[in-house]
Amino acid sequence: MDKKYVLGIDFGSDSVRALVAKADDGATCATAVSEYPRWKQGLYCDSSLNQYRQHPQDYIDSLIACVREALSSAGPEVASCIVGIGIDTTGSTPVLTDKDGTPLSLLPAFADIPDAMFVLWKDHTAVEEAERISELSKSEKVDYTRYSGGSYSCESVWAKMLHCLKNTPALRETAVSWMEHCDWMTALLCGDTRPESIRRSRCAAGHKALWNASWGGLPPMDFFKRADPLLGLFEGHLFQESYTSDRMAGRLCPQWAERLGLPEGIAVAVGCLDCHTGAVGAGIIPGTAVKVIGTSSCDLVVADPRTLGEKAVPGICGQVDGSIIPGLTGFEAGQAAFGDVYAWLKRFTGRDLSTLTAEATQLPLTENDPIALDWLNGRRTPDGDPHCQGAIIGLTLCTTPAQVFKALVEATAFGSRAINERYAAEGFPVRETIAVGGIPRKSPFVMQTLADILGTTLFVLDCDQACALGAAMFAAVAAGLYPDVPAAQRAMKPGFCASYQPDPAHKRIFDKLYQKYQWAGNLLFPPQNKGL
DSSP: OOTTTTEEEEESSSSSEEEEEEEEEEEEEEEEEEHHHHHHTTTBBBEEEEEEEEEEEHOOOOHHHEEEEEHHHHHHHHTTTEEEEEEEEEOOOOOEEEOOOOOOGSGGGGGTGGGEEEEEETTTTHHHHHHHHHHHHHHHSOOTTTGGTTOOTTTTHHHHHHHHHHHHHGGTTTOOOEEEEHHHHHHHTTTOOTOOOOOOOBBHHHSSOBGGGGGGOOOOHHHHHHHGGGGGGTTSOOSSSOOOOOOOEEEEEEHHHHHOOOOTTOOOOOOEEEEHHHHTTTTOTTTOOOESSSSSSSEEEEOOGGGTTTTTOOTEEEEEETTTSSSSSSEEEESSSSSHHHHHHHHHOOOHHHHHHHHHHSSSSOSSOOOOOOOOOOOOOOOOOOTOOOEEEEOOOTTOOOHHHHHEEEHHHHHHHHHHHHHHHHTTOOOOEEEEOHHHHHHHHHHHHHHHHHHHHEEEOOOOTTTHHHHHHHHHHTSSSSSSSHHHHHHHOOOOEEEOOOOHHHHHHHHHHHHOOOOOHHHSGGGGGGGO
């Protein structure tokens, strides 16, 4: 195994990252990053409408550039010994396809139509459609949102695809199915994108498409037709079975082997959502939460399904058997904006975040500090509500940008605490947290604030590409190098580069500020309005 390598590919919101790792110990041999060119230009997006779309050609072009750069850095001897590929993507980021599984925006007739493109995870144009699906589900004998936190999100696939069909009628004559980004990428590399033949991700299907084994897979098509007859377009072109990401989606086809510079026929693992592979890369186990922090955040925990019975945790993004670690139930919660909150302040003030951080670290911590709400992109969990908005309370003529930044950092940490409290209330106390992503490695200020407010030990994974590493672990299992994911984790997981202990004195003050945060949220968005 010391001469075998695996490739992890991580499609994020702004770019794709490739990581070549040694299969025996997970050591990084090479990495590369390639930005999406159309997305970088701001094409097909309208923030005033909460519309965020990405063209599939961006994914194709950036993937080729990224993988070839990584392989060039690793060298031909390494490239020739790669035995498997794992892929993760953002989600829910779905697209309408034709009968061959081609995204509609790759067809000349729809090349510049936003509704024919991939609908990025943070797109919130489908609020009405999500509300309709949630309301209908509550009237059914079976509540199909039971394992999705009790409501259906405007960030999830059925609402998004319905919105696209309603908003652009011309798509209806060609649309036959839909695919999540992670499923389309694996199918593309395997050379067969027909909707009926691809292996769909358990992770994406369960957390974003209402798939659950207890009702036989996806809800009945009659349910979706009652939500809107347009959803009947997909009948006969979807799926009932889903696959965990330790399984093979197929093998790398000759065309893509040549385009990427990889050996033909190597294993391609079933796709996964990025935050879940980040949890795998961090070595998640029961009792430990993994917090994947980027533009948004995802908070993952796992539990033995034998201890759960029929328990369903309300107000989170979902719980799915095998979505993170096959054999365990994966739970996902998160915040719709985390790094995006800081990026907004940077744009708003024109101040560099490093300067704001330096100034904020010098500020005293008092019970009278300004309070902010972190819901600038709505509230994902607990108790999802896309209508929620951000706020800053306690401003005076003397308030500085650094004080506002400090309040926003605390707000994102308060949102994280609310998630931990929901997990604890439902019987899954978080004893420690592993943080992965760019912010944990770059901002001790944010991490110490988070540890103080959560009141738990916070570890930072010593890996720049935790999501890609998790995808590489799945690739190693799919290629037959390890018997299961825990074995791959034990061999390939990196250590920690930093840890943060909560400061008891700060914790006492933050407890009082957290009460104000809760008060402000309930004042502006009363409890009776929570949920979809």
